[in-house]
Amino acid sequence: MNIEPEQHHVGNDSSSLVQEAVARHQAPLLRYATRLLGGDVERARDVVQDTFVRLMAQPAAAVESHLAEWVFTVCRNRAHDVLRKEGRMKRFEEGQAERLTAADPRPGRTLERNEQHETVLRLIDHLPHNQQEVIRLKFQNGFSYQEISRITSLSVTNVGFILHTAIKALRREMAAQPD
Amino acid sequence: MENEEMMQNTLLPDDPRLTAYALDEMEPAERMEFEKQLQQDATARQMVAEIRATVASLANALADEPISLSMPAAEGERSVAHAAIIPGRDFRRLDGGPLVPEGMLGKKIKFPHFYYLVSGLAAACFAVFFVYWQRTAPLHENKKYLEVPLTAANSTGEAGGIKVELHTAIPAAEESGSLLSVQVDRASYAAIRRFIQQGQRPPVNAVKIEELVNYFPYDYAGPERAGSKGEFSGPPFAAHLEVASAPWAPEHWLVRIGLKGREVSEAARLAANGTLVAIAKEVSMQVKFNPVVVQAYRLIGYEHRSLAKDDFNRDSITAGEIGAGRMVTALYEVVPVGIEMPVASGVDALKYQMAKADYPNSKARNPGSTEMLTVQIRYQDPVGNGRNQLEFPLYDKGTRFADATEDFKFASSVAAFGMILRDSPYKGLATLADVAAWGRAGVGRDAGGYRNEFIGMVERSKRLLQ
Numbered sequence: 001m002n003i004e005p006e007q008h009h010v011g012n013d014s015s016s017l018v019q020e021a022v023a024r025h026q027a028p029l030l031r032y033a034t035r036l037l038g039g040d041v042e043r044a045r046d047v048v049q050d051t052f053v054r055l056m057a058q059p060a061a062a063v064e065s066h067l068a069e070w071v072f073t074v075c076r077n078r079a080h081d082v083l084r085k086e087g088r089m090k091r092f093e094e095g096q097a098e099r100l101t102a103a104d105p106r107p108g109r110t111l112e113r114n115e116q117h118e119t120v121l122r123l124i125d126h127l128p129h130n131q132q133e134v135i136r137l138k139f140q141n142g143f144s145y146q147e148i149s150r151i152t153s154l155s156v157t158n159v160g161f162i163l164h165t166a167i168k169a170l171r172r173e174m175a176a177q178p179d
Numbered sequence: 180m181e182n183e184e185m186m187q188n189t190l191l192p193d194d195p196r197l198t199a200y201a202l203d204e205m206e207p208a209e210r211m212e213f214e215k216q217l218q219q220d221a222t223a224r225q226m227v228a229e230i231r232a233t234v235a236s237l238a239n240a241l242a243d244e245p246i247s248l249s250m251p252a253a254e255g256e257r258s259v260a261h262a263a264i265i266p267g268r269d270f271r272r273l274d275g276g277p278l279v280p281e282g283m284l285g286k287k288i289k290f291p292h293f294y295y296l297v298s299g300l301a302a303a304c305f306a307v308f309f310v311y312w313q314r315t316a317p318l319h320e321n322k323k324y325l326e327v328p329l330t331a332a333n334s335t336g337e338a339g340g341i342k343v344e345l346h347t348a349i350p351a352a353e354e355s356g357s358l359l360s361v362q363v364d365r366a367s368y369a370a371i372r373r374f375i376q377q378g379q380r381p382p383v384n385a386v387k388i389e390e391l392v393n394y395f396p397y398d399y400a401g402p403e404r405a406g407s408k409g410e411f412s413g414p415p416f417a418a419h420l421e422v423a424s425a426p427w428a429p430e431h432w433l434v435r436i437g438l439k440g441r442e443v444s445e446a447a448r449l450a451a452n453g454t455l456v457a458i459a460k461e462v463s464m465q466v467k468f469n470p471v472v473v474q475a476y477r478l479i480g481y482e483h484r485s486l487a488k489d490d491f492n493r494d495s496i497t498a499g500e501i502g503a504g505r506m507v508t509a510l511y512e513v514v515p516v517g518i519e520m521p522v523a524s525g526v527d528a529l530k531y532q533m534a535k536a537d538y539p540n541s542k543a544r545n546p547g548s549t550e551m552l553t554v555q556i557r558y559q560d561p562v563g564n565g566r567n568q569l570e571f572p573l574y575d576k577g578t579r580f581a582d583a584t585e586d587f588k589f590a591s592s593v594a595a596f597g598m599i600l601r602d603s604p605y606k607g608l609a610t611l612a613d614v615a616a617w618g619r620a621g622v623g624r625d626a627g628g629y630r631n632e633f634i635g636m637v638e639r640s641k642r643l644l645q
């Protein structure tokens with residue numbers, strides 16, 4: 001339509017809400033989507049991209065007060081669409097102890113790292129998928145029960161139950177770890 | 180008998196309310212009820228304490244978790260490099276261990292890969308430097324406009340505990356470097372909410388009042404919408420000015436400036452290749468206070484900016500460009516002429532600006548009335564270079580806080596909450612009980628429940644601040 005490069009440029013500059021969303025949420029969303037998609041970074045990238053495209057179609061005023069919640073919700077729905085389309089949904093059904101990682105003890109580390117954090121992260125990776133998701137939404141992305149409920153379509157009660165179960169399991173595992 | 184009752188009341192470890200309580204996710208009524216039960220039940224209290232401890236180490240560990248996996252080449256080596264330097268991951272695995280596409284699991288880095296790792300690290304160092312450079316450079320370049328940058332956006336790394344934000348690297352190509360955008364970040368709100376939910380008082384530098392205030396949508400009408408063909412007439416912004424007595428210092432005025440960008444039609448959005456539509460660019464907003472009635476004023480928030488950087492007046496805001504439908508809210512506390520300056524009561528007067536004598540002649544425009552201030556907005560149309568200027572004068576009508584609009588009351592409540600969390604000397608008479616009361620008075624329709632959630636958070640924080 002309009003082929004003036006300047007016009008195009010202006011169009012790009014204008015998307016301040018989308019820019020903000022990309023700047024703030026692209027990386028967390030990509031991580032979130034990658035986990036939802038079982039480690040498929042390429043598809044996760046598409047899903048995140050698609051999330052931002054959908055954001056562009058929204059009136060800013062309708063989403064800007066709860067931007068984070070909005071993009072996470074859409075991203076999750078898109079990821080599930082992808083899984084459903086490919087018949088992979090069953091892999092991530094609730095309660096299934098899907099292991100996305102194989103974390104072995106690893107000797108000979110040379111990089112500085114906080115071992116305690118490492119242990120905790122490894123334990124989280126061993127939780128069932130739905131628990132991991134809620135734990136991360138809660139403690140990594142800072143969402144409230146209510147927001148997590150809106151993002152995941154789980155009831156608030158269910159979110160509370162999943163979190164409680166996960167924290168209980170982690171507490172037990174953490175206590176069992178040799179210091 | 181009593182024993183039996185206590186047995187019945189004993190909380191089981193499976194009770195999810197233990198976690199909800201530990202995370203401050205309970206409604207006040209339920210919380211009170213639950214606390215009664217806890218008082219009877221030492222084991223349950225112990226469980227709550229353990230949950231809190233677990234949660235603390237979870238949050239800390241997750242804050243350290245790598246945020247990016249790997250990204251397309253365009254966004255660069257920075258992201259890939261992040262993956263390579265992730266602490267707590269298996270560095271022998273190219274992408275850090277977890278989240279590996281299954282085929283990759285267990286593959287160790289071969290010798291040539293080591294070079295990639297090293298170059299990745301180098302790229303990471305460069306990327307980190309570059310991001311900081313990108314973030315700081317424009318502030319200086321724009322000094323001719325910049326008094327108060329509305330892009331508080333990139334400073335979120337300061338907000339204690341939300342380290343992850345720091346990794347949320349903005350793709351360098353997207354930062355034009357010369358324009359600041361109208362964003363007021365809202366991340367501070369999520370950060371303090373998280374602290375409070377976890378039973379901690381948020382650290383002072385995590386509390387950014389301007390971000391808290393701008394977290395909430397307000398009921399500002401935009402200017403006239405586009406015509407059927409997407410053409411516009413009239414200004415691209417509407418300004419919503421309001422003044423009433425400041426609730427925490429009734430002898431002062433509180434001024435609310437709400438700016439709302441014009442909404443555009445879906446058709447116009449599509450015509451702009453699907454991106455949001457710029458309605459104005461090179462936007463700068465300046466507030467001029469009339470020294471006839473205003474002695475001094477201060478912009479509320481922006482305290483995290485160091486004084487050294489504040490060698491400019493705090494009376495103008497550069498918004499770069501403004502997208503359709505965006506809104507921004509700024510609050511000023513104003514000391515009227517004839518009132519003792521707060522410096523007398525120990526407040527750092529440097530934060531206050533004295534009204535200057537160069538106020539435009541308002542009498543000529545509005546004989547018989549005295550303006551308190553004028554908001555001047557300069558902007559360019561998205562296409563073209565002509566400069567436009569809009570002026571919005573504000574008159575004091577002696578409005579009491581109690582008679583202010585709901586939006587005004589709610590924004591005041593949020594600002595006062597921020598000042599209390601910061602233990603700001605400006606908080607005046609405000610207590611948390613006041614904050615909650617003002618918030619309730621301003622709760623309005625509360626679509627989405629955000630305002631009610633805020634009030635709940637204020638209630639919960641009472642225990643933390645005592």
